[in-house]
Amino acid sequence: MKWRHVFPKTTGWGTVSVFLVTLLILPTIFLMVRVFQPASENWKHIREFMLKDYMVDTLTIAFWTGVFSVAVGTTLAWLVSAYQFPFRKTLKWALLMPLAIPPYIGAYTYHGMLSYTGVIQRTLRDTFQLDLHQKYFDIMHIPGAVFIFTIFLYPYVYAITRAFFASQATSLIENARILGSGSLRTFFKVVLPVSRAAIVAGVSLVVLEVLNDYGVVSYFGIQTFSTAIFQTWFSFGDLDAAIKLAGILMGIVILVLIIEKWLRGRRKFSYSTTKVKPLKPTELYGWKKAVAVGYAGIIFILGFLLPVIQLSYWAVLTFDQIFTKAFVSYIWNSTFTAGVSAVMVVVVAILVANYTRMARGIVPAVTARLTVLGYSIPGAVVAVGVIGFFIFLDEQIKKILAAAGASPALMLSTSIFMLLFAYVIRFMAIGYNSIESGFEKVGMKFTEASRTLGMSWTETFFRVDLKMIRPAIFSGFILVFVDILKELPLTLILRPFNFETLSTMAYRYANDEMIQESALASIFIVMVSGIAMYIFHILIEKEPN
Amino acid sequence: MYVNISDLCFDYPGTKQKTVADFFLHMQEGEVISILGESGSGKSTILRLIAGLEQPCKGTIKVGEKVFCGAGGAFLPVEKRGLGMVFQDYALFPHMTVEANITFGLKRWKRSERKARLEEMLGLISMEEYKRRYPYELSGGQQQRIALARALAPKPSLLLLDEPFSNLDAHLQQRIRDELRETIKKTGTTTIFVTHDQEDARVLADRIVMVKGGTIQQVGKACEVLKETVTKQRVPVEA
Numbered sequence A: 001m002k003w004r005h006v007f008p009k010t011t012g013w014g015t016v017s018v019f020l021v022t023l024l025i026l027p028t029i030f031l032m033v034r035v036f037q038p039a040s041e042n043w044k045h046i047r048e049f050m051l052k053d054y055m056v057d058t059l060t061i062a063f064w065t066g067v068f069s070v071a072v073g074t075t076l077a078w079l080v081s082a083y084q085f086p087f088r089k090t091l092k093w094a095l096l097m098p099l100a101i102p103p104y105i106g107a108y109t110y111h112g113m114l115s116y117t118g119v120i121q122r123t124l125r126d127t128f129q130l131d132l133h134q135k136y137f138d139i140m141h142i143p144g145a146v147f148i149f150t151i152f153l154y155p156y157v158y159a160i161t162r163a164f165f166a167s168q169a170t171s172l173i174e175n176a177r178i179l180g181s182g183s184l185r186t187f188f189k190v191v192l193p194v195s196r197a198a199i200v201a202g203v204s205l206v207v208l209e210v211l212n213d214y215g216v217v218s219y220f221g222i223q224t225f226s227t228a229i230f231q232t233w234f235s236f237g238d239l240d241a242a243i244k245l246a247g248i249l250m251g252i253v254i255l256v257l258i259i260e261k262w263l264r265g266r267r268k269f270s271y272s273t274t275k276v277k278p279l280k281p282t283e284l285y286g287w288k289k290a291v292a293v294g295y296a297g298i299i300f301i302l303g304f305l306l307p308v309i310q311l312s313y314w315a316v317l318t319f320d321q322i323f324t325k326a327f328v329s330y331i332w333n334s335t336f337t338a339g340v341s342a343v344m345v346v347v348v349a350i351l352v353a354n355y356t357r358m359a360r361g362i363v364p365a366v367t368a369r370l371t372v373l374g375y376s377i378p379g380a381v382v383a384v385g386v387i388g389f390f391i392f393l394d395e396q397i398k399k400i401l402a403a404a405g406a407s408p409a410l411m412l413s414t415s416i417f418m419l420l421f422a423y424v425i426r427f428m429a430i431g432y433n434s435i436e437s438g439f440e441k442v443g444m445k446f447t448e449a450s451r452t453l454g455m456s457w458t459e460t461f462f463r464v465d466l467k468m469i470r471p472a473i474f475s476g477f478i479l480v481f482v483d484i485l486k487e488l489p490l491t492l493i494l495r496p497f498n499f500e501t502l503s504t505m506a507y508r509y510a511n512d513e514m515i516q517e518s519a520l521a522s523i524f525i526v527m528v529s530g531i532a533m534y535i536f537h538i539l540i541e542k543e544p545n
Numbered sequence B: 001m002y003v004n005i006s007d008l009c010f011d012y013p014g015t016k017q018k019t020v021a022d023f024f025l026h027m028q029e030g031e032v033i034s035i036l037g038e039s040g041s042g043k044s045t046i047l048r049l050i051a052g053l054e055q056p057c058k059g060t061i062k063v064g065e066k067v068f069c070g071a072g073g074a075f076l077p078v079e080k081r082g083l084g085m086v087f088q089d090y091a092l093f094p095h096m097t098v099e100a101n102i103t104f105g106l107k108r109w110k111r112s113e114r115k116a117r118l119e120e121m122l123g124l125i126s127m128e129e130y131k132r133r134y135p136y137e138l139s140g141g142q143q144q145r146i147a148l149a150r151a152l153a154p155k156p157s158l159l160l161l162d163e164p165f166s167n168l169d170a171h172l173q174q175r176i177r178d179e180l181r182e183t184i185k186k187t188g189t190t191t192i193f194v195t196h197d198q199e200d201a202r203v204l205a206d207r208i209v210m211v212k213g214g215t216i217q218q219v220g221k222a223c224e225v226l227k228e229t230v231t232k233q234r235v236p237v238e239a
């Protein structure tokens, strides 16, 4: 094998990309190295008495959320793809909207609605004179968490499967119909098997989100790996034990990814790229029509409408009290961190994506792979890796400065930079996928034309490529921005002292049993992500080719 | 000789067979050569090798005084070769006007010269009044002419055309072909063009190179090469 097949010459693009990607994976490498160091006393205690509970709770929630998400997501996708019923057009995109509500916000909202003074119990008491036992209204347990995760995360399965039905399964399904297969039979014998890969892709996103979550489980007082990592770090300050827990959680993630790969084979799916060749929907009549509208409607109401109305109501109620100078500064903090990180993500993504398309070889291929690594890693794990890495850096800097006779002034591990860096690691994949598909859509011909006309790679990049992928840059930025706005675990662990964003504020108030006061921050997050999603839905649907 | 290509080899990564093997070509200045062959015979790949869009695993390419690639892995990057290339689907930059497209390759020219060259090229293809339009506001034939003008504007040492007519209607094809021949002859540009259409090759080329499976089958004047294949093809019909 020749050197140019390994690391092709690319006038600096390769060097820059490899440097950036190395920087991004250093914390992960650091984590992997540290996992195997001798354990602390704390760790022995955790391993002996707690580990089994963490494992069981984490896996139970992930498993059942997976099962229910598949059930809800695929049936809804099939319903809106194959049948005609009232409100179908609206429901088609409305059923995506629960994704705009981060599960932790959903959890506070539901808890608030179901509490003794909440709207549901009050209505039952005042209107129906029903005073039921409190246990019927408690959702702060594992089944409750599964409900919350399912109702707010099923759209991953729904979106990918629906896109698959529209783009690839149409002819198969039509054939099954022509062969006289009934609708239920078609669904179980044809639709589910052929779309297995798409369903698996969707459900693995759901499971990764569940493993990433900290807000819901900590609020419900459930012991999972995420909460355990937080406790060992914040309560015991024991980084080594936290690293060990993070290592195990990472092991679970890798297992999930292996299972996913094994289940879906070689196919790749993304829910943003669809060539729409829709199935011709069958008209539903009578009770079937009612069931279809009722089912889809209830899911939409539970997953979006109800929580949003409740949050808006609370937000209005507490507006004067909450909308202070401090709140404005939280909006600014959120926007600033999300904006800066999203710009960094997009810039790195463009550099690396352009590099991997200009050169065939081992290094570019590996670089592309490593770039998207971060998204599967749960926030708490990224956080522990980044903290460990920055403390390590600080120690080195201290040593060097001490040797030079200066006193250390710079502390990286308490700066906002650490948080931004972690965001970039975690959300790089989203930006990268968007940019990469933008480049794929454009192809190489304009680039090649420009080069035959005497422009170097770099000149071509600025004069041609950058202009051609503008839509992809825009969508990549928005997607990352919104995801960071919603982010909780990384922000909680890595924020500088007293640095509050909208999501951490919502979390803090809700944990202090001030759910109504947390609503303004929550509704702000939900609105921004909702609007972004709505715009995207319109862009995707309107896209002619 | 003006163009000297010898011993050229190439394979795409992951393919076992050589995509191009032992390809050679020698041209005089101003000559027009057609590479003729079936689909998948490696014609586009040969053109991409000459342009520098792919790197050969072996062989030398020299044009004029410049060594494009040669012994010891010497490899001149695409942008330094000073070639003109017209792509099968033209690849006109959609975000630029006709004017910007044509002057794209003239970045190191003086402003006044660039302007003069633009007018000259527009005159050459008789499309003076279209310079403010965008590519999507032009017909297929017009786009093809702009692509040609864009490639010719920087006075390339060698012009490469990949199936220049394949995107055009049959009746348009003939007209554009005649125009193209006139334009090339007027500018005296040394040209290699790739086609699978014998008629294209007959009308345009001084000499024809027949390729099959990435290797040369035959080289010669149009009348020699084509007559032979015509009779060869007829044999089974008559038998």
Ligand SMILES: Nc1ncnc2c1ncn2[C@@H]1O[C@H](COP(=O)(O)OP(=O)(O)OP(=O)(O)O)[C@@H](O)[C@H]1O
Pocket: B012, B013, B015, B019, B037, B038, B039, B040, B041, B042, B043, B044, B045, B046, B196
């Ligand atoms: N990027 C690529 N990777 C791998 N193999 C390729 C690639 N591009 C072309 N090939 C293969 O190389 C061979 C030659 O392709 P090439 O495009 O040069 O043929 P062609 O003569 O131009 O055909 P056509 O008339 O259809 O354009 C084909 O067998 C093709 O499958």
Ligand SMILES: [Mg+2]
Pocket: B043, B044, B045
């Ligand atoms: Mg070709």
